[in-house]
Amino acid sequence: MSNSSKPEWLQGVAVYQDVVLDGQTAYAGSRDCQGAWEAIAPHLTPCGTVLDVGSNFGWFGLQVCKAAPDCVVASVEADELSATVQRRVLQSNSSERICLLTCRAGVTMARRFAAAGQRFDAVLCLAVLHWMADHRKFLSTLGPISRRLFIEQPDPAETGAGVERIRRAIGPIGPYLQNLFPDRPVRFLARLRSPREGGFARELWLVDEPTGWPAAPVQSLDLAALLHMSPSWPPRSWWEGQLRACAATLGPAGPMPPRIVLAPGGLQTDGHQAGTRSIAQLQRLVRRIPEDRLLRPMQQWYRRSRRLAGRVLRGRLLR
Numbered sequence: 001m002s003n004s005s006k007p008e009w010l011q012g013v014a015v016y017q018d019v020v021l022d023g024q025t026a027y028a029g030s031r032d033c034q035g036a037w038e039a040i041a042p043h044l045t046p047c048g049t050v051l052d053v054g055s056n057f058g059w060f061g062l063q064v065c066k067a068a069p070d071c072v073v074a075s076v077e078a079d080e081l082s083a084t085v086q087r088r089v090l091q092s093n094s095s096e097r098i099c100l101l102t103c104r105a106g107v108t109m110a111r112r113f114a115a116a117g118q119r120f121d122a123v124l125c126l127a128v129l130h131w132m133a134d135h136r137k138f139l140s141t142l143g144p145i146s147r148r149l150f151i152e153q154p155d156p157a158e159t160g161a162g163v164e165r166i167r168r169a170i171g172p173i174g175p176y177l178q179n180l181f182p183d184r185p186v187r188f189l190a191r192l193r194s195p196r197e198g199g200f201a202r203e204l205w206l207v208d209e210p211t212g213w214p215a216a217p218v219q220s221l222d223l224a225a226l227l228h229m230s231p232s233w234p235p236r237s238w239w240e241g242q243l244r245a246c247a248a249t250l251g252p253a254g255p256m257p258p259r260i261v262l263a264p265g266g267l268q269t270d271g272h273q274a275g276t277r278s279i280a281q282l283q284r285l286v287r288r289i290p291e292d293r294l295l296r297p298m299q300q301w302y303r304r305s306r307r308l309a310g311r312v313l314r315g316r317l318l319r
Contacts, residue, residue: 009085010085018033036192039189039190040204047068050123051076052126053123055077058098071097072099072262074120076229105132112225123146127154129151130161136180149206150189153203161194174188174205187205187206187208220261220270224277224282224285235292250279257278
């Protein structure tokens with residue numbers, strides 16, 4: 001499809017996943033979304049929490065919410081172009097059970113979730129590890145708080161996929177996962193068509209639940225943790241309205257309310273656990289969420305300054 005027929009927010013963006021608008025595929029992507037979904041779906045719980053790492057345009061989050069009305073999704077995409085498209089997609093589909101996080105995926109993010117006591121019923125790491133220098137620490141930190149992890153990885157010989165030295169360091173993904181999770185079942189699920197030329201298939205593997213994992217699914221995402229990961233969707237007004245409603249139900253609950261979580265029906269209190277932030281603190285964090293764009297101007301300036309500083313530093317090191 002020519003660029004002239006695409007909307008402005010899709011101009012210059014490689015269409016990797018299918019772009020779904022108003023529930024319909026508006027632009028077909030190069031990756032085999034449906035093939036991956038057919039291999040993953042039978043292993044998902046009908047309700048619970050899903051973490052989608054490197055979520056691109058949010059296609060898998062939409063599928064999760066369509067298949068499981070009682071699921072909520074933390075959708076992590078730090079690339080500004082891809083995240084901008086995903087925000088448009090989520091807005092078009094009125095997806096309030098998907099929280100778009102624009103922080104960088106890595107061990108810092110995983111540790112923040114772990115510190116908040118967050119658990120996930122499923123983690124999707126679909127063709128993302130070969131971009132992550134801290135991939136081993138990242139998975140080691142996520143493992144104890146995740147019922148199942150779905151890992152898709154390019155063949156080590158597939159050129160042009162991710163960062164070559166990282167891809168080659170990971171090597172064949174099956175032995176890598178078996179070494180990293182020796183006490184958990186690790187299973188091969190499917191071979192998927194690569195979106196790149198060369199004929200290399202991508203393997204999809206499942207790290208299954210550990211012994212003793214609680215039977216009941218986790219049905220909410222910790223709000224305080226989400227607010228520290230640069231959320232961009234839903235928009236600020238939605239969060240403000242939801243938080244006001246929660247505060248009204250609490251009454252004079254003192255400075256530290258019960259934990260507030262994102263559940264399938266919106267924000268609610270968790271009566272089983274105390275919160276780590278007061279309502280006033282949460283309201284201040286919510287005011288940082290953009291209303292009608294991906295990032296606030298200050299966020300955009302900060303990120304672009306960091307990228308520029310990184311390029312300058314790398315240039316000096318290579319002299």
